[in-house]
Amino acid sequence: MSESDLSKAELPLWEIFVRGQHGLNHRHVGSLHAADAEMAINNARDVYTRRNEGVSIWAVESSRIAASSPSDKEPLFDPANSKVYRHPSFFDIPDEAGSM
Amino acid sequence: MYAQLVKTDGKGVKPLDEMTPEERVFQQRIDDDQKIEPKDWMPDGYRKNLIRQISQHAHSELVGQLPESNWITRAPTLERKAILLAKVQDEAGHGLYLYCAAETLGISRDQMFDQLHSGKSKYSSIFNYPTLTWADMGAVGWLVDGAAIMNQVPLQRTSYGPYARAMVRICKEESFHQRQGFHIMMKMANGTAAQKRMAQDALNRFWYPSLMMFGPSDKDSVHSAQSMAWKIKINTNDELRQKFVDQTVPQAEYLGLTVPDKDLRWNDETGSYVFTEPDWDEFYAVLAGNGPCNKERLQARVDAWNDGDWFREGLLANAAKRRAKQGEAA
Numbered sequence: 001m002s003e004s005d006l007s008k009a010e011l012p013l014w015e016i017f018v019r020g021q022h023g024l025n026h027r028h029v030g031s032l033h034a035a036d037a038e039m040a041i042n043n044a045r046d047v048y049t050r051r052n053e054g055v056s057i058w059a060v061e062s063s064r065i066a067a068s069s070p071s072d073k074e075p076l077f078d079p080a081n082s083k084v085y086r087h088p089s090f091f092d093i094p095d096e097a098g099s100m
Numbered sequence: 101m102y103a104q105l106v107k108t109d110g111k112g113v114k115p116l117d118e119m120t121p122e123e124r125v126f127q128q129r130i131d132d133d134q135k136i137e138p139k140d141w142m143p144d145g146y147r148k149n150l151i152r153q154i155s156q157h158a159h160s161e162l163v164g165q166l167p168e169s170n171w172i173t174r175a176p177t178l179e180r181k182a183i184l185l186a187k188v189q190d191e192a193g194h195g196l197y198l199y200c201a202a203e204t205l206g207i208s209r210d211q212m213f214d215q216l217h218s219g220k221s222k223y224s225s226i227f228n229y230p231t232l233t234w235a236d237m238g239a240v241g242w243l244v245d246g247a248a249i250m251n252q253v254p255l256q257r258t259s260y261g262p263y264a265r266a267m268v269r270i271c272k273e274e275s276f277h278q279r280q281g282f283h284i285m286m287k288m289a290n291g292t293a294a295q296k297r298m299a300q301d302a303l304n305r306f307w308y309p310s311l312m313m314f315g316p317s318d319k320d321s322v323h324s325a326q327s328m329a330w331k332i333k334i335n336t337n338d339e340l341r342q343k344f345v346d347q348t349v350p351q352a353e354y355l356g357l358t359v360p361d362k363d364l365r366w367n368d369e370t371g372s373y374v375f376t377e378p379d380w381d382e383f384y385a386v387l388a389g390n391g392p393c394n395k396e397r398l399q400a401r402v403d404a405w406n407d408g409d410w411f412r413e414g415l416l417a418n419a420a421k422r423r424a425k426q427g428e429a430a
Contacts, residue, residue, distance in 0.1 A: 009416055010210045013203070030266070031200045033209060035415035036422065047196050050189065051273070070140050 228391030241281015
């Protein structure tokens, strides 16, 4: 990268995930700009955890995330609709059988 | 409000029978209160309008740091200084949440900065007024953040998912801002005669500019009608302004201060206050760049950006160097 490229280059975008409390999953909270992973974590601390919102931070460069598109919705999720037997409520079990 | 005059490209709301099938499905989703997400199809006008609105809002948060940062080094106690510092830091955070939300629509943050710096994109007129005394920190928190909350609470239900989620975060933090401002006003209003005069003076100067924050009446505006059909605007400017006056006048009375409006009176029939409209010529003049502090505010932003250029460049160069080293090691 030449010098003029650098001065016009934008800091890459990162997606930030925060674990709110011990025992919970990391959850997506938003994004921010940072030159590298260390800066992403430091910025995430300032932007997304000013009020004790987290005990752990993940930062992933946005360009590294693969996402399904809205047009994939049917092939991806429709097949599950016809498989109602995957839910326990599908099966009628008499009360006499006890808790199950 | 923080986005006071957002123009749409259209000539009003398109009737359902003139819409393309895609547009009809889109409007139906909005009418059903479904959130629109970044990768979903959306009309060009919706995208453009949202970019304008969210970026204006983000710019307002960013420029909004300036009038208050003026008092960080002059706060009367260490505690007040720490509180003000935290408040100003929140405003930076709010700006960042909003820039990120706008970026999901296909514009980059640096492009939005360019639009702010070149004057193409606006920010709220309120931040072009000076903060002359410590009581102004009270008035800004109480009135300006109070007016912001009035506008932002309904926007949590806006149709665009990333914008709505940013608003939820912002609203959670905004209440601290208003309360710390009112707390300053309580102290001043119950202090010495000189302190009370300062509090009254701050209210006098910030009352009408705060009413201007909601923007001019838009009950007949085609821009507003389209934005409301798209649910990126939930209430009219007049509705929000009335709500703000009704909430704020009793608070001024509690402080023992006088709202600077001789014609202010309670209307028993409507159950709300009748008040004097702000001077809209002044509003348009400030928006056009001729307020007391426009040049100073914009220059401060441009300088901050330009002065940080070498540092951003260094950060990127360092990151590239590290990546290259890791590549060698692998």
